[in-house]
Amino acid sequence: MPADPTVLDVGLDGDEEDFDPAFERNDPALPEHRYLDRELSWLAFNQRVLELAEDPALPVLERANFLAIFASNLDEFFMVRVAGLKRRILTGLAVPTNVGNAPADVLSEISQQAHVLQERHARAWHDLVRPDLAERGVTVVTWDSLDAADREYLSEYFSNQVFPVLMPLAVDPAHPFPYISGLSLNLAVRVRNTRTGREEFARLKVPQMMPRFVRVGPAERRSASLDTAPSVRYIALEEVIANHLGHLFPGMEIVDHHVFRVTRNEDMVIEEDETENLIQALEKELLRRRFGPPIRLEITDDMDDVTLGLLVRELDITEQEVYRLPSPLDLGGLFSLAGIDRPDLQYPKRVPTTALQFQPDEPNGKPDLFRSIAREDVLVHHPYESFATSVQAFIEQAAADPHVLAIKQTLYRTSGDSPIVEALIDAAEAGKQVLALVEIKARFDEQNNISWARKLEKAGVHVVYGLVGLKTHCKLALVVRQERGVLRHYSHIGTGNYNPKTSRIYEDLGLFTADDQVGKDLTRLFNELSGYAIEKKFKRLLVAPRHLRKGLLKHIEQERTNAEEGKPSGIRIKVNSMVDESIIDALYRASQAGVPVDLWVRGICALKPGQPGMSETIRVRSILGRYLEHSRIFSFHNDGDPHVFIGSADMMHRNLDRRVEALVRLTDPKHLEATAAMFEQALDEQTSSWWLDADGVWTRHAVDADGRPLTDLQDSLMLETAARRRPRNRR
Template sequence: MVSSTQPPQPNWSDPQYYFSRELSWIEFNARVLHEAMDERTPLLERLKFAAIFSSNLDEFFMVRVAGIKRQVQAQVDRRSLDGRTPQEQLEAICQKLLPLVAKQHQHVQSVLRPQLASHGVFLLDYAALNQAQQRHLREYFEERIFPVLTPLAVDPGHPFPHISNLSLNLAVVVRSPEGTSHFARLKVPSSLPRFVLLPLELQRRKQTPVWMGVPIEQIVAHNLDKLFPGMEVVACHVFRVTRNADLEVQEDEADDLLQAIEQELRKRRFAGSVVRLEVHESMPDEIRQTLMAEMGLSNADVYPVVGLLGGRDLMALVDLPLPHLKDAPWKPVSHPRLRRLMESEYSTDEDFFALIRKQDLLVHHPFQSFSSSVQAFLQRAAQDPDVLTIKMTLYRTSGDSPIVDALIDAAENGKQVAVLVELKARFDEENNIQWARKLEQVGVHVVYGLVGLKTHTKLMLVVRQEGDRLRRYVHIGTGNYNPKTARLYTDLGLLTCREDLGADVTELFNALTGYSRQKNYRKLLVAPTNLRDRLLDLIHREREIARAGRHARIVTKMNALVDPPLIGALYEASQAGVQIDLIVRGICCLRPGLAGVSDRIRVISIVGRFLEHSRIFYFHNDGAEDVYIGSADWMPRNLDRRVEAVTPVDDRAIAKDLQEILGILLADNRQAWELQPDGSYRQRHPASPDAVQSAQQILMDMARQS
């Protein structure tokens, strides 16, 4: 028995118990970069991960670094969880990122480009081209590029021009016949392809190339004489700017939220302050200092690179027709129960609803098909004459969304359709505005959520007339209603017609669309209403079971763990004897393995071909196991500033399936990384090639065999 006399609890606000959120995110992106360097990963997949690394960094600077810089400028002493001031955070970020960025660019230049060339993919430098190739690109420049270029002089009569966010630019120094030097800025047009393909007749190599091209900025740089006739081009160097792109909408002062978001989007491209300057390492210090002075930057804001700036553009090469350099194609399979439904002699709209009435249905994407499950359910509901109402939340969806088309069909078929479109979904605001307007035009009731809160929950409610009663069918998911990301992200969705969940979801939609201030729900855990409190209750229950000397266990899967109250509760549970396994893909501020504090807590992260996005929470509960899924990570923003929904899984067979998924993930030794007490991650390695256990591969195999 564990002693009932408990020592005084530590002060869980002490920085020693936490990792920095920002540095933890950088550790995650380092794991992404590792996939770009892992020889076990197919070559074009490695190129994809290199591009994702760059894209992730762009967003990190536009949002996270920009926010910390605002705190520094406003002289806000808001400490990070690990006790750093905003200025100290910026210094730590720079110190951590500089070698990581150098590592990435060096790897792309020295490893990936030569390996691509060995497979017939030649991303060439202009200076290495022969005369015929350069002559062709000179003509291409004159016909396609030159007309859209606008060189901008910088002198007393021409102020330093505005540099748009994420744009590629050339800093050009020219000399007049009188010997006077002048500085000019030239923007590389983003409307043209980043990599310009050479014609087949000029692709001469010992082996037949699959693709051969040149970065557009090099074509511009080697033909500057056309832009500055009569002047000597002395120097030309590439640079790229990242600006603050986080929207600052005063929702409580906006008469029309949609218009307010549109105005902020116009500002995003041009108005945000510069937070990062990327330059080619060959840029002389004099030019670098000029750019820094004009944009109000310090040395810590400058990131010199050896290769291509804007590495996210490498994604354009990933789709080349070289299947042997990619992961084996994966086509999601239909859920076994749905497959039998589609193959049955009778395939009517009622069958789908009857299947859900018979038993709850759990779908696991991308292993099981989104289109034949969630999408098909909505499409059938849109056509079913007995369906009266459809309500759903849209946080992100695809550009050619069959989800939006189904909602339009439902409205045109006379059903009452209400959709909450979250206009503040970061970097999807413009798309969501378009969907909102398209839906409104056909009579869909469109709302934009609650002031001060993002609606992040993934909910669908279908109300159907069945005889003399109304029945509610519900989908509660962990991922967006987006057919494209459903093939790339691992997510879960529960389809059910349980009365208590249907009533809860109805009341939550009333809170989202009307003036309801619902506080109590039968089953749902809802943020910001009761989610944190209920999670704390569940953790504390395991703690008390352990203190009573009985087996206690917690297993959770999420994208990020930041919330101090929940971290403190996990520490207390560990101290009491609860065995805790946390599967946290990205940011984790909890420190595992601290003697007497978290030595019963293990944290792993899985980074593989699919983005781990599902959230599962398991509590042993003295044998009466509780399992939950939902949209919320354990972060203050999710628990306090977003509308989230987490549902218990009452079907015991489905609960066992979720436990099996957790067990498979915990046993991974191919893509799993273990978080160490010092904040670093150590990748697991199988004892032998025959002992490899890749969770994502196992789940694909299981789906295929089902």
């Protein structure tokens, strides 16, 4: 499971959800090979993450964090995407590739690029980040560099804290090769019986619940580069264990030891149509996932052929799936170092502001969110504007308000101790009607979601699990409030999860509105999700899987028609992933008609921009940084009457065809101006970003011709938001 929330929602899922074998590329006006491969595009995305780690202009602990994000991202890529591809090849299913390669070639090219990236990742740690940390007083040491006092300190730590939880497992005729859990760090140990001379093999698992990097002694030294900051030293836990193997194998000679790590197939397939109880089926599949076949073996570069041969044979791993790297393996462990309390080595602290509309009318007063939303639609932008004083406060006020009769909400990823969950429980216990649509199939959050879904049920919340065969990914909340004898709807439609933790690092948008039409749309949508209603049309929403694709294609086609008629036209789209062939082809046709198309894509992009005769008017940009760009925006010029939507959907098969997604149209001129300004800043050549060329190569533009850093969009937006002032005497 990924170790950090920043790696969630990176556009990974089982390939059965992202490949439509019925799709036919039969448009004679477009060339056959017009897509970039989605898997290689994902690797290019993770390379952009790595480039942030390599950037000396960034604070060094943040660079360590990006190294950890890269590692965790790649783990998930292998567990899901590579595993899914391998399964399809072994079972003879169609392989989802946009470039028409043979199945074996797909995995071969992925493996080749992944090897290059992992080696580059290791070099970035050893040659760039680790030395820079050391210069600033944060040193990761080796056992050989320690003096006697340090070794004595660590030996005591090993005896008291580590040794009691270790479990060496021998491999011999009486002890079969043990199960190696996915993503665990292990020591392969060869020992020799001093009486018989016979060599044996043992496996030792590094405890995952213990700190990966162990503090070496007290912090008494001072950094040479920063006199006010104490220097600290750390050593990898596996190195401490490796230098105390004699305690684990007394009477045996330690011949050799090496570190290795296995990644397993954690791609899940649940046949919902054939099960009566989805939770039971999911729990069974979660158990099976623990024992998925190995798909990657990482070893230290000093491993001998005898040990490697044993691992390859017992794990049934191919040579292509072996990754030989310098120690330490699993740089995802750097998440712990990135959390060191050294503000001088981290991004400056930024405190989100409360949206102007949600600030109290009087100093020290308590804001009334319902009155603010009734006055005007409110568009909030996280993390620049606070989640706690907007979304969380909205649900908490609804739970406590005696005039609120009902709360309905979708929950995709959150946490059991979330204030949102607690507020829903409070509302149910207060006698309100509460509906929580919990998506228990949210990848890698399945067990957590099952746990707190049951907690909600025990409190009297009506918990439903969505529609058979579809994930419910939309981010919706509806509050029904009685005002002067009339029921009024208060709605929230967002682009991100109802998760207070990720809201601090994910960039997202959310619309609050008391618009009656939106409220009626959400009422009908919730009825469809919880009951047997089948809605065929919504007024201000575009809803997948029935209407969203058709609605977007209609808007793209309208821009193409306007361009052909000589009218102003333009398309701007911000998404995490751009993969869907029909959407891409529609954008190609719009470009052929002369429509300016700007795509702001964080992750995967299968579209080829700037191709003569096909996509000459299309630009693709990507922005990565302190916050994870996560909002989705769809903007169409519409001959001067802009149609702008925000919501939860990416341009992928799974989002458009196999998920419940929702986009809401923005109507307030101020909101249209705000989203337009975001695009203007992001696409400005003076803004730091990556540009995609016609060959599928992403090039970073971070400095100008004179070497001066370009504008950081996220810093700029944070400063602009913090500088906003509420008009005085507002009523």
